[in-house]
Amino acid sequence: MFNYFKTIYKVGKALIQGMMVTWKSFWQPAVTVQFPDEKLNTPERFRGALTFDKETCTACNLCIKACPTACISLEPAVDPATKKRIAKVSWYQIDFGKCNYCRLCEEACPTKPIKSVRHTHQYEWGMLERKEMLVKWERMIPSTEPLTSTNMKPI
Ligand code: SF4
Ligand code: SF4
Incomplete structure (x- = not known):
């Protein structure tokens, strides 16, 4: 009999303790973001989708050497008059299926x-x-706009 009431006491106490947490949280400001109506403020060094500026790239290949997943490829541009390679890209491609950001x-x-x-x-x-996921930028495309889901140029 004693154990019966002891169990009821323990359950009641645990229930009240749990409800106290709920009660305190009920009065806290909501932290849920109502996406897509509300957007998160990303940190300054947030690593979102990559973008590429084909006008300033010198086709130096340093990004390709640094990439641990080998997801970047490019072709340097060639001067049509001299047939020599110049410090510009013809095209640049990132495989976002391999990119780890x-x-x-x-x-x-x-x-x-x-x-x-x-x-x-x-x-x-x-x-x-x-x-x-294969996104390609080509120099003949007149666009230096920031990357968006609509102006990316998949091959
Ligand atoms: S090849 Fe890569 S590292 Fe070199 S300028 Fe272009 S984007 Fe930058
Ligand atoms: S994995 Fe992605 S973010 Fe990392 S170096 Fe390669 S392309 Fe750049």
């Missing part, structure tokens, strides 16, 4: 004041197909 390519890129390959704060993008 480590920023090593951006850190290796020597262009100043803005890196030719760099992370954006863009986190709202996704792909439905594997081939959409």
Whole structure:
């Protein structure tokens, strides 16, 4: 009989303790972000989707050497008159299916004041197909806009 009431006491005490946590949280400000109506403020060094500036890239290959997943490829441009390689890219491609968002390519890129390959704060993008993860920039495309899910140029 004693154990019966002891158990009821323990259960009641645990229930009140749990409800006290609920009661305190009930009066705290809500922390849930109502996405997509509300957006998160990303930290300054947030590593979102990579973007690429084909006009400033010198085709130096340093980003390719720094990339641990070998997901970057490029082709240097050639001067049509001399047939010699020039410090520009013809095309540049990132396989986002392999990219781990480590920023090593951006850190290796020597262009100043803005890196030719760099992370954006863009986190709202996704792909439905594997081939959409291959994003290619070509110099003949007149666009230096920041990367968005609509202006990327998949091959
Ligand atoms: S963020 Fe890392 S994995 Fe992705 S392309 Fe740059 S170096 Fe490669
Ligand atoms: S993105 Fe930067 S590191 Fe990569 S090839 Fe162009 S200039 Fe060199």
